Amino acid sequence: MVLCTTYDCPMQAQMPEPGWGGGTYVSARRIPVTRYNQRMAQRVARRARLDEQAVAVAFTYNNLLTMVIFGVVEEICRFIPTVGDIADAAVSLLSFHFHRIVIVTSDNVYIYRDLPFHIPGKRLSAFRRGPGLVRLGSPTPESGISRFIRRGQLTFHDGTVAFHQFLWIRRVQYIEQEGNIPPGA
Numbered sequence: 001m002v003l004c005t006t007y008d009c010p011m012q013a014q015m016p017e018p019g020w021g022g023g024t025y026v027s028a029r030r031i032p033v034t035r036y037n038q039r040m041a042q043r044v045a046r047r048a049r050l051d052e053q054a055v056a057v058a059f060t061y062n063n064l065l066t067m068v069i070f071g072v073v074e075e076i077c078r079f080i081p082t083v084g085d086i087a088d089a090a091v092s093l094l095s096f097h098f099h100r101i102v103i104v105t106s107d108n109v110y111i112y113r114d115l116p117f118h119i120p121g122k123r124l125s126a127f128r129r130g131p132g133l134v135r136l137g138s139p140t141p142e143s144g145i146s147r148f149i150r151r152g153q154l155t156f157h158d159g160t161v162a163f164h165q166f167l168w169i170r171r172v173q174y175i176e177q178e179g180n181i182p183p184g185a
Contacts, residue, residue: 029181033174044103048112048120052105055178058171059101059114060154060162066098067163068149075167092116100124100162102154104178109133111162125160129183133157136169136176 033056041054061067070091077088099114108128113121127133134157138150152164152172164172 029177031170031173031177033178037171037174041103044101044118044120045105047118048101048103048110048123050103050105050110052107055104055106056171056174057101057103058154058162058164058175059099059118060152060164060172062098062100062162064150064153064163066095067152067165070095070098071165075165102162102172102175104129104175107183109156109175109179111160125156125158127156127158127179129179129181131180131182134176134179136172 037056038054041057044057045052045054061071073091074088077084077091080087093116096114096116101110101112101114101118101120103110103112103120108126110123110127111125112123115121135155136151136153138147138153139155141147141150149166150163152166152169154162154164154172154175
């Protein structure tokens with residue numbers, strides 16, 4: 001698989017405008033990635049046999065319909081006492097074909113097909129980290145409800161899209177933040 005760099009693709013990356021913080025990439029880190037997410041990213045990177053330092057990870061869906069159906073069902077199952085955990089595991093096993101793993105490493109961002117128990121399957125995409133690589137949210141929000149549901153949508157510069165559940169979007173915020181920072185910054 002050929003890595004797609006943000007500077008070689010037809011959709012050229014736009015450098016951020018200098019502004020608050022002097023336009024440095026250090027100031028672009030608004031949200032510190034939690035140690036829990038970093039440990040989970042390291043675990044997933046080891047399972048994917050990556051020789052890079054993992055920075056952040058998010059577990060997403062391949063399209064909007066499956067995110068709405070399975071995401072909402074998984075969230076509801078968490079609030080059901082005693083049988084909720086069993087139902088959540090059953091729904092996860094039934095829907096793993098639609099899951100995607102997005103992992104940011106020290107140099108690249110990878111998208112993998114998810115196998116049961118968060119084991120990375122086939123590598124679907126690989127991108128070089130850099131400004132303009134990924135955007136969070138819908139590029140053209142039609143209405144307020146659409147904007148709310150698509151607030152966990154990751155759109156990459158080549159048009160690849162991954163959808164995260166819309167209630168808890170902190171993990172995709174890490175992906176957007178770290179993916180848009182150049183390697184080594």
